[in-house]
Amino acid sequence: MQSRPMSKVQSRTLKTRAKLIEASESVVKTDGYEALRVEQVVSLAGVAKGTFFSHFKDKDVLMEQLIAPRLNSYLDEIESLPTPESVEEIVRHLQPLIAFITCERYVFDVILRHSGAAAKEEIGPIAECFFRMGMVTGPWLAMGPFRKDISPELLADGLGAFLIQTMALNFCALHNERAMQDQLTIYLKAWLQPTV
Template structure:
């Protein structure tokens, strides 16, 4: 016999999330302490872990929610008709991933489902992003047609991650994220040009 979830449960969880969001807004994601969250919510430490597997599970929830919101706004806009328009359309989404090293790390770690038969919110959001981009590619006219749109979209994600990785890295900081991304996408998404000399 499975009972309905108690009202109290939902209240407690909501309060934990609320407090966490406020703390993140003030100090950023990396600075979040579980002890501060429970203190702010007025519950014991153990309660936190009754609601979230671990600290990162809360992080996944917070970060994927923000990503999903930004992705939804991108999806509501017009279909981008070229590489530059696509980069611009995805900028808020990628900008958030680039905002904090910790955010990028968590996003990457949870971008795949954590366990068999369980697709977390982060994995869902990443998949939604691929689906959105694939739709753009299929509908727009300017992209190469010898590769299926969803494979191209997966590549866009791969290049985005590569660009962001290098953005966090001193070695290649000379070239900004969007500029690097542009070089990748021109080569990946457009019909090929003539062979280079040499």
């Protein structure tokens, strides 16, 4: 469990947690996120079921810890890219991230559920990724050929909102990568480059 400050964490704790994470990742790699079963994970890790829940409050917390690092690695990639000069380029930069988030309906649902902070001041790792996305895209929006009448933070917020909207709306119809990019482009041009 999220070790409170000042408690003595034994070294085996870290080892057990590592085993659980490793087992989880191997399950996900072969069967996907949705197929993950706690019982399978603990049996692979060679520990009892109760142990799982003393390391993770519930299955969702494990899911967060599996998904957030993936999101962060996509953000690393994105961060290393040159500042995009157009909406199309922004969409292209975000594409790998989008592809991952929509790789499974279940993954999208988990991310959605945790994209806002859960309780006051308890911001989870996935919510942190969204925060980080704002930090990454904000400068893009400040520097590129986009509207200047509102703050980059607000622009980034909107980008996030339209990103979610696009993915939510396109989970039905033939789950088309192309359609999603096109729709997101339309949204972002309207948001970032209004011509009143």
